Amino acid sequence: MAARDIVAAVFCCIGTFFFIIGTTGLIRMPDLFTRLHPSTKCDTLGACSVILGMAVHNGWSWDLLKLVFIMCFLLLSSATCGHAIGRSALRRNIPYWKKKEETEDGHGA
């Protein structure tokens, strides 16, 4: 029983670490398109990792299938959400940040 809790705790710690990375990226990155990267990748892996930890904590039951379903749906939906946000920004002709012109700093405000 204790071993399972330790594995769950390790997964939760990994997930929280990636959540913190994603938040840092969201605040630090210079423009919308670069902000899409931490939000779609780090957030998805963080959420999936915490859910996996909870699945280990839960053990074999019907709730496990629900957790797996949420995880699969999150993998699909966050990629699609990132794509939708990027496409609407592209259609609105929002300029994207290049390395040459260093006009904006990390906050992009």
Place this chain on the structure above:
Amino acid sequence: MDKFLTAVALVIGLNAVICLYRAAVGPTTQDRVLGVNIVGTKTLVVVILVTYILAENYFLDVAIVYALLLFVVTVALCRYLEAEGWKEVR
């Protein structure tokens, strides 16, 4: 284990509050949508953690509905933002 899960949920909630900064000051509307989407993902994870802190497994159904709703809201909002005749309001 309950205390540990509560701590994890608190840290993730704090992250969500920091993400609200992006939703509040984001220079473009798409930034705000992105911020709201991320806050939603973190809320989803907190709901799942609360399921196990309170040991009430019907919260998982709430989490499923939350995941489906978050996806629909983001995609619908983006389609609305890219429609013709929409002006950027700052």
Place this chain on the structure above:
Amino acid sequence: MTSGRAFGSKLLLFFLLLVFWVVLTASLALHELVMGAVCAAFVVTLTVALLGRALDPRITPGVLLRLPVFMVRLVWEIIKANLNVAGIILHPRLPVDPRIVEYRTYLPGDLPRTVFSDSITLTPGTVTVELKGDVLNVHCLCPYHEDGLPGLERLVAWLFGVKPPGEVKGDG
């Protein structure tokens, strides 16, 4: 033959919906199963009436069998992507050189292209921002990130059983 395939696709959708019902109700009691079968049959009928077909014809049992292997390899790619992006974000000088490149894919049909663009979004430093015909606009965080695209394309082609043409060239 076409009617046989259409029936097979309806049956596949019916069983997928039934499995989803069982996951949601979390019981295997007989009355739940009967209710689920009725609802699944109703949804299949509604789908055929509204969309004209039950499932995309590219979803076959073979694809569903290959899906777990594909998921495992994709998750491995995602973990590598995350470590890479985490390194970039935590780097004090933020070494990004973003650009939007065009990538022409050989994958046919909507479904393989959708899966390909979703996979691109989840793998190192690349986000698909537009998909028009067979041209994908991919936003790369660093220039070296676009080297990973052909391997991913081969993976998706393997999932859907598409033979790659002789020469594959992604123009940047």
